[in-house]
Amino acid sequence: MTALVLLDAEDGTIPQTSRSAIAAAASLGDIDVLVTGGPDTIAAAAASAAKIPGIRKVRTASGEAFAHGLAEPLAALLVALAPDYDHIVAAATAIGKSTLPRAAALLDVQMIPDVMEIRDSQTFVRPVFAGNVLVTLRSSDAKKLLTIRTASFDPVAAEGGAAPIEALTPPDGQQKSRFVSAEHSSTERPQxxxxxxxxxxxxxxxxxxxxxxxxxxxxxxxxxxxxxxxxxxxxxxxxxxxxxxxxxxxxxxxxxxxxxxxxxxxxxxxxxxxxxxxxxxxxxxxxxxxxxxxxxxxxxxxxxxxxxxxx
Amino acid sequence: MSQRDIMEFDVVIVGGGPAGLAAAIRLKQLMPDESVCLIEKGSEIGAHIVSGAVIEPRALDELLPDWRNRDAPLDTPVTREEMYLLTERKAFRIPALPWVMPHLANHGNFVVSLGDVCRWLATQAEAMGVEIYPGFAGADVLIENGRVAGILTGDMGITRDGTKGPNFAPGMELRGKYTLFAEGCRGSLTKRVMAHFNLRQGVDPQTYGLGIKEVWEIPAELHEPGLVLHSFGWPLDDRTYGGAWLYHFGRNLVSYGFVTGLDYANPWLSPYDEMQRTKLHPVYHKYFEGGRRLIYGARALSEGGLQSLPRLTFPGGALIGDAAGFLNTPKIKGTHTAMKSGMLAAEAIAAAHAADAPEPDTFTDRLQVSWLHQELSAARNIRPAFARWGTLRGALYAGIDAAILRGRAPWTLHFHHADHETLRPAASCPPPAYPRPDGTITFDKLSSVFLSNTNHVEDQPTHLRLRDPALWKPLNWDTYRAPEIRYCPAAVYEVADAETAPRLVINAQNCVHCKTCDIKDPPQNIDWYTPEGGGGPNYPGGM
Amino acid sequence: MKILVPIKRVVDYNVKVRVRRDGGGVETAGVKMSMNPFDEIAVEEALRLREKGVASEILTVSIGVPQAADTLRTALAMGADRAILVQSEESPEPLAVAKILKILVDREKPDLVILGKQAIDDDMNATGQMLAGLLDWPQATFASRVEKTADGLAVTREVDGGSETLALALPAIVTADLRLNEPRYAALPNIMKARKKPLETIAATDLGIDLTRRLAILSMAEPPARKAGIKVGSVAELVEKLRNEAKVI
Missing domain, CATH: 3.40.50.1220 (TPP-binding domain)
Structure with a gap:
């Protein structure tokens, strides 16, 4: 079995949440990671990803379309890569939550969000009713798309590996949404x-x-x-x-x-x-x-x- | 937007409990073409219903004779019943119950969730064309030319400081040729109607009880569907009226609860803690082990009976159900009486409507010749006997009154004090020693309130108001040591800075709409207003 | 512009759900049901777009049991113009819901679909994105602000650690987050009027969509209760534990 983990690498670094997603995927066989971003961040992001231990290879796609984690081009890319994988995994971050369901629909898969425990390759535990109930689900889809509740998995180390990097040619697609601006509340107190x-x-x-x-x-x-x-x-x-x-x-x-x-x-x-x-x-x-x-x-x-x- | 909308109906009913719903159904049976509108302050029908409940189907048999074919949620017949007199460690079973307490014979009755029964009645009523609007509270009574002309629903979207918020929606006038007040015990509009038309003149003061209830799911091997247990005595002292119940019903459910007569004297008494500690008595304790508590709720009830019934009609409408005080206290039942009162009022309205008379005054005459009056009359001396002679001698009298005199005593006992007049100064009373909650069988108040699912929109004026805040310190605190923090079953009232500068904190958000504070506050200084519609508890099915 | 607002009937947010003893599901008998709060926000946003003159018609859709008609009536009472109930035995999974909605979109041709970011029962957070994928429309999830622009929409969305604004060409999908607006009350006169607004019922089975669940529910359980940890004796000990044992600072 092989899993692809989509990393949130748009700012050129690999966040802890993405490393938790890698940790979750560890039981799902070989792991490739997908790193996307704008032309100016991709090299740094790929290099960071390659250092994460336990990765088979780092696949990268860059271009303006990928600079801001827009769901449409990312989902199209995941669909194009899907034939190579049994599981496609991402952290349940804004990008993962926006992208994976879209890709899943295109693959005719019922995706599984907020996974907090992976029992086996097709059996997953996730919270429902605002965490008041935990449900154990078994997917009958041939391919599984998961987002990971990052608090449930200790992240893998950031350093220690040396995975090869492979640059991909992303599929063409007409851009129907466009990034305008970001208002990061980094200086103020977080919400x-x-x-x-x-x-x-x-x-x-x-x-x-x-x-x-x-x-x-x-x-x-x-x-x-x-x-x-x-x-x-x-x-x-x-x-x-x-x-x-x-x-x-x-x-x-x-x-x-x-x-x-x-x-x-x-x-x-x-x-x-x-x-x-x-x-x-x-x-x-x-x-x-x-x-x-x-x-x-x-x-x-x-x-x-x-x-x-x-x- | 600020112009009030007006809707006109033939009959407006305030309150979606058994009385209001039975009245609505009866009205549609008698006058299918006339419009009937019923509003309910709970977020849905049943959301604010608290009752034991063992119900007698007599009124339902008359209202919907084929109810058994209509999928009615009366599916646990009473199979066995026991009544105990408790001491702290022992329980004495009352022998020959049907003879000494004939009013308690429950053969043919059903253990139900009254909330579920109301939900079912509402679907029957809607199918007949009654317009039912839950989530709307009656905020005021429209009185014009000496006649009730309908009610005003509450404004929505008023902010905490009383100004109109961005979502402000004005209340509307629901005008009716006749208006029925079916708000249950101590209804806030009923209170205004009683005062305006002086309906309580010449009758005994009403006396009340506070019922606090929990629904548990218990292990199947302990569950005996249809088993009905009652007790009196411990933990209450001889001067305090009340007792506990435990009913087995449905799928491994039990209804457990405790009623405390609100004419109690000791300001340290906490009905909530009495209820909790009674669960530890061997008679009850065994059923709770291994179970889980599902729902919690509380509601005041009117215990005065016949002597305390006000005048029931006024130009433009009538009072029905427990808003008037139709509960049969010795029988511990108010559903069939509430329904019957609603049906009789509906019949009186149909007659008044036909004659174009403003007041449905035949309600009183119809009541006089009905089984409802007979029943209340036979029971009339029992509750006042407890008030006069205490629990043991009161019980003895009750046995004689019921078994020998058969309710036909040539005298009538009276109530002399309203419940807010009965407290003694805190300094002269011993505080009971209540055990700490164990978190398994007994619980703290806030954990309990959590299970009522109560909620109120945050940004609204508090619906519990002190008429004169300056009265609280010298009277409630200095004399009675804030009895409201103990009688309130929902932790609404709290005293902050007790050691330094005591002040009352009102957590109106926790309120479960039981109305006890409106009843028991010694200076009658607390007024319970209807909060924004849809607020309050959200009792689920099974309550 | 025509707006489609899909809504879901869910266990009311005030109700504490409990798992049935057999672990097969949550207790729903007699439980209060309401419109999913995020969908209420979606309805409100559609109404505001209409009040600004951007939208001309608001159509609302629900998929589920016959009682979901009550939920649609609530949306009509808030101000939606008409409603469609796609009736099915149980609540289908988001993928099937998205497929059903695609059929309705093809039929009704809305310019914009606004829906809640997730339902508060299954917390899937998927339907909007899935529908966008199936339609090949642009999407903006977790919207906190929606503005009509000359050539489409500007949508501000809540992302990790801040917010961002996207420009979308129409037609598009927007999913509503908590801060988008505060929904209005359904006023009593409007509830009365809503009873007369058009509500069409379609059987889900007539749409030719396979509703079979892809995710079999093996069990449901309440999460284990938290256990009390330890009492530490000093600030220094606390810092040491947080650094080296819990590793959270």
Whole structure:
């Protein structure tokens, strides 16, 4: 069996999410990776991809059409390469999620999104109902197209391999969509739903003023700031900070809950976080029942100390 | 956009419970060509229904005699029943139940999900041409020239500070020649109609109970479909009315619940915690082991019975169901009485409509000669006996009244106090010691509220308002230590900064629309308004 | 411009789903069903395009059980002009849905199809992209802003770590993300009027599409509950664990 993994390489580097997709594909036989991008980034991206261990070959396609990860040319390319592969895999990122279903339709395949476990070459586990249910599916399609829930797979190493690079001639296609502009929010704080790290505060912060203690920590971690309902209702922070049943549902790699008791309404919004840290003065607080690491104490001392320790 | 739309109907019904739906069906049977519109504040019919429920099919037999052929969700007949007097560790089974508590004989009755029954009634009603609109709350009563002319539905899209948001949609006038208020216990429009037409003049104060319910799925080997258990006594003291139920029904489901009489005196009492700890009693505990809790909900109910029934009609309409107070408390049943009251009101409306009379006043006469009156009359002295003499002597009286006097006692016992007048100062009462929730059989309040699926659009004015916020500290806090944080079964009320500068926090988002705060608040300072339509609990099937 | 808005009837977002004891599926008996929230946003966006004079007709489609007609009535009450129900026993997979929608697109010839980015029941996030592939139309997924331009649409989409804007030639497919708009309420008078708007019913089996599932459901389960981890004694220990054990910083 052979799998093709589509990498998000448009900026010339290979992100961790794509390396998680490679890790997921490891059980699916030989792995080729597909690297695409504009003429000015492709060489760097291909070189980075070639260093990833365990890759059979790196296939590249470049051109203006590939500079911004547009779904139409990428899907057409995947369709053209599909005869060589049993599985086509991508991380469940914006590009993977946009491209793979389109390619799957053209291949008459029912694609399988957000795979969190690969049982065997045709059996997959994925979340439904916002992660409240896990379903195990067996595909009867001859070819399988998957996107990978990256939090479920530890990424492979970035260095250590030396795979050969093969440049492809992409299929011609009429361009019906065109990239206009990007507005990256790299300097500001990330959005809650997209953040890799979230620092979140609750009643324990005591006031809007007290809540500000979280900002240096969030800055240090490149984290988004969230809040419990009580903190929002008490006016510490605006409504759109709210994480929980009636707010945003998040699943970052790291969720640091400061002064949050952990009522189920809040847990419903963050229980899928990969690692949960709880800082609370009440050692009976329910948040400790879900936290991987708990620290009992005064958050007005702990949070600045943590920020400093990370410094 | 700001101009209010107006729709005219022959009859407008507020509330999609058994009373409103039975009335709607009866109206269409009597007047198939007249228009009937029913609104329901829940997001769908059944979304706000909480009941045990063992129901007696008597009213349904009269309303839809062929209901058995219509796929009605009455499929668990009562097969066995037991009543216990509990002490903390023991349970005394009441012998010869059909004789000493004949009102509790459940032969021929069914264990149901009343929400499912209402959903089914709604499909029957819609098939007959009743227009049903869930997700719309009645916000005000239209009263013109001394006559109820319909209702106003709530505005949608008002922001928290009371201004019109981008999605503002004004409420509309639903005008009816007749309007039926079927809002259930302590309806907010019913309250206004009662006040405006002085309907409670000369009757006893209403007394209420708070029912808190859970639905569990239990292991098949413990499930006995049709088994009906009731208990009284522990954990309540002798002065507090109430008890628990456990009904087995459906596919491995049990309905467990607890009713606390809201005329209780100890401000430390927490109906929620009484309900939770009763699950630990051996009579109940065995059924919960290995089970999983599925649904949680709560609702107040009217317990006063006949003496507390207000005048039922007024120009332009009538009160029906538990909005009026038709529950038969000793029987622990209100569905058949609610339905019957709706049917009688429908018949009165048909007669008034034919005569072009403004008030369907034959409702009262029709009630007088119906089995409904007979039934309520026979039961009338039992609940007040408990209020007067406490649980044990009240139960003894109830046995005598029912078994020997057969409800025909030549006297009538009365209620003397409204439930908000019965609390004693906190300092003079011992706080009960409630066990910590174990997370398996007993649970904390917020985890429970989670299972009611309650939700309210965030950006709207709070629907629970203090008339005079300054009253809270000297009265609710200083005298009673904020009883609302304990009687509210949904953790709506919270005291912040209790040690320094206590203040009341109202988490209106959690509200399950039980109405207890509107009833029990000592100064009657909390007003329950209808929130934006569709808000509140979303009880699923099986509730 | 004519807009087609496919919508799906799903378990209401307020309802906590639970897996049946036999693991064969989730409990749906008596569970409240509603329009998929992302589809509601799609309907709203179509309405706004009509209010701006860009669109002239809004057609809404749902594929599923007869009760999906209620969901279509909601879209009609919000303001859609007419509706088509493609009736089928169960909810088909996105590939089959896309094939059915392609037939309707060929028949109705809309200039734009707007639909939710995903349904909140199966969370597949695929139908829009699949339909775009089958039609060979351009697509813009996860839209947070849609503008008519002289020669097509400018769509801002939410991508990892920010947003980007694409120019699409028409006809095109747009899938709606949460921030695109806040859907309006279906006002009571409009709900009443919606009962009289045209709703056509087609049997899915009459369209000649194979609805057989490609993905057999072997089992459903609730995810294992999170277990309590450890309590650390100090900030230094916490940092050490996060760095070397959890490897998240």
């Amino acid at each position: 809650l739903e997209a953040a890799r790290v979230i620092v979140s505060g609750g009643r324990g912060l005591q006031s809007a003023e007290g809540f500000k203690i979280l900002e240096p920590l969030a800055d240090r971690l490149g984290a988004a700031i969230g809040a419990s309902r009580v903190a929002v209702d008490s006016g510490f922070v605006p409504n759109d900070y709210q994480v929980g049943q009636t707010g945003k549902i998040v699943a970052p790699d790291l969720y640091i809950a400061c002064g949050i008791s952990g009522a189920i309404q809040h847990l419903a919004g963050m229980k899928d976080s990969k690692v949960i840290v709880a800082i609370n003065k009440d050692e009976e607080a329910p948040i400790f029942q879900v936290a991987d690491y708990g620290l009992v104490g005064d958050l007005f001392q702990i949070v600045p100390a943590l920020t400093a320790a990370l410094g």
